[in-house]
Amino acid sequence: MNVKMDLHTHTLASGHYTTDTLTDLAKRAKERGIAYLGITDHAPKMPGSASENYFRNLRYCDRRVHGVRILYGVELNALDQMGTVDLDESVLCHLDYALVSLHKQTYKPQDMRLNTLALTSAMENKFVVGVCHPDDPTYEIDVKTLAEKAKQTGTMLELSSVGVSPDGYREKCVERLVEMLLLCKQKGVYVMLGSDSHGISKIGDFTNSLKLLKALDFPQELVVNFNPEKFFEIVKNKRK
Ligand SMILES: [Zn+2]
Ligand SMILES: [Zn+2]
Known part of the structure; x- marks a missing residue:
């Protein structure tokens, strides 16, 4: 099966590491055989990232660029243990989907219980369909509690290319990903x-992720990137 979607990418609007535009990303996605490109720029509390109005206006942008279907999302910041994130529902309801993450710029590492609670509380948000890089060793995470909450709320957990790439920019915790x-x-x-x-x-670069899935004999039907319909169903079910 082919990977049809990349659901976590950043343009220059995120304010760091790149000056590439959405059009540049779409062109590369096309070259790499990605049919659905999810743009998830950092939400406003990340220093240097786009404003709330930027996210508010994405609904007026082109849905197809270089023949690639564009999904307009966001990578939210989990800000506390109460499920507070940095865009409210009046903005999130106009985006295609939202992901949530812990980042050192917006959440100081605490103990395992509190870090995990910050993510599980955000997973109750009906617009949040995925948790990004839960392997980040900056934060101790109770992976079992996270997986149970994912099952209960119909939220996806991310297998991040950065976490499995030898040259990725984040410190690695592959053991946690395996768990x-x-x-x-x-x-x-x-x-x-x-x-x-x-x-x-790195658009559409899943070589190491696919190797790990294969090594664990992970069921393909649980990986939404092979099946866009499943992704859209998850988004829809969560909003019910
Ligand atoms: Zn990201
Ligand atoms: Zn992130």
Whole structure:
């Protein structure tokens, strides 16, 4: 099966690592055989990223660029243990989807229980369909609680290309990813592949992620990137 979607990418609007535009990303996605490109620029609390109005206006942008279907999303910041994120529902309802993450610029690492609670509370948000890079070793995370919450709320967990690439920019915690994937397999939790490409360079690059999935004999039907319809169903079910 082919990977048809990249659901986690950044343009120059994120304010760091790249000056590539959405059009540049779409062109590269086309070259790499990606039919659905999810643009998930950092939400406003990330220093240097786009304003609330930027996200508010995305609904007026082109849905297809270089023949690639563009999905307008956002990578939200989990800000506390109460589920507070940095765009409210009046903006999120006009985006195609939202992901959530812990980032050191917006959330100081705390103990495992509180870090995990910050993510699980945000997963209750009906617009949040995925948790990004739960392997980030900056934060201790209770992966079992996270997987249970993912199952309960119909939220995806990300297998991030950065976490499995030897040259990725984040410190690695592959053991945690393996633990997470085994739990997802056992509980039937959906996984999304995200390149977290800032700019064009890593768009659609899932070589190492696919190797890991194969090594774990991970069921393909639980990976939404092979099946766009499943992704849209998850978005729709969560909003009910
Ligand atoms: Zn991130
Ligand atoms: Zn990201």
